[in-house]
Amino acid sequence: MTTVTVVKKGGEVAIAADSLVTFGDTRLAHGYEANDKLFRIADSVIGMSGTTAHFPVLRRALGTLAAEDLKLGSRDEVFETFLRLHPKLKDQFFLNTKEEDADPYESSQFTLLVANASGIYGVYSYREVFEFDRFWAIGSGRSFALGAMYAAYERLGSAHELAQLGVTAGCEFDKNSAGPVKVVTLRLGAPTAD
Numbered sequence: 237m238t239t240v241t242v243v244k245k246g247g248e249v250a251i252a253a254d255s256l257v258t259f260g261d262t263r264l265a266h267g268y269e270a271n272d273k274l275f276r277i278a279d280s281v282i283g284m285s286g287t288t289a290h291f292p293v294l295r296r297a298l299g300t301l302a303a304e305d306l307k308l309g310s311r312d313e314v315f316e317t318f319l320r321l322h323p324k325l326k327d328q329f330f331l332n333t334k335e336e337d338a339d340p341y342e343s344s345q346f347t348l349l350v351a352n353a354s355g356i357y358g359v360y361s362y363r364e365v366f367e368f369d370r371f372w373a374i375g376s377g378r379s380f381a382l383g384a385m386y387a388a389y390e391r392l393g394s395a396h397e398l399a400q401l402g403v404t405a406g407c408e409f410d411k412n413s414a415g416p417v418k419v420v421t422l423r424l425g426a427p428t429a430d
Contacts, residue, residue, distance in 0.1 A: 377406025
């Protein structure tokens with residue numbers, strides 16, 4: 237799996253991810269492939285966890301949306317974008333939407349975090365969208381990341397430092413997360429990244 241974090245603090249947002257890919261018991265470390273779990277779509281950076289098949293599919297599917305259909309600037313816009321994306325995932329990319337027989341909705345089968353100048357968001361498999369005020373983490377290392385960021389939130393000064401700390405904690409204790417850690421930082425209210 238992975239460790240991906242988002243943080244909002246001090247007028248900036250940051251998103252960070254580890255670089256390890258696993259296939260069952262096999263580890264494909266950063267030195268063997270460019271395992272970038274963060275990607276840019278318009279003025280947003282997205283980080284995912286889950287099967288490696290999701291990464292190229294989601295990048296390509298989001299890239300096929302028209303600009304007026306690809307809006308990630310609020311909780312409602314994120315929801316609408318992923319609602320529009322779901323039929324494309326099924327029809328063009330052959331997404332298997334079934335998880336459990338009693339599921340209330342079709343699943344999109346992925347978990348992701350979004351960071352942009354408007355804030356930080358989480359999207360879950362039934363297109364549930366959360367807007368976070370401080371920080372969040374996904375993936376198999378999320379518990380370690382959340383604990384580290386909680387313990388250091390008041391002490392560390394920047395979103396960048398906190399996001400990196402969370403993923404570093406995931407890499408330290410989660411067997412399915414490893415460095416190097418990639419961090420992207422954006423200013424709140426400004427659509428450019430450093």
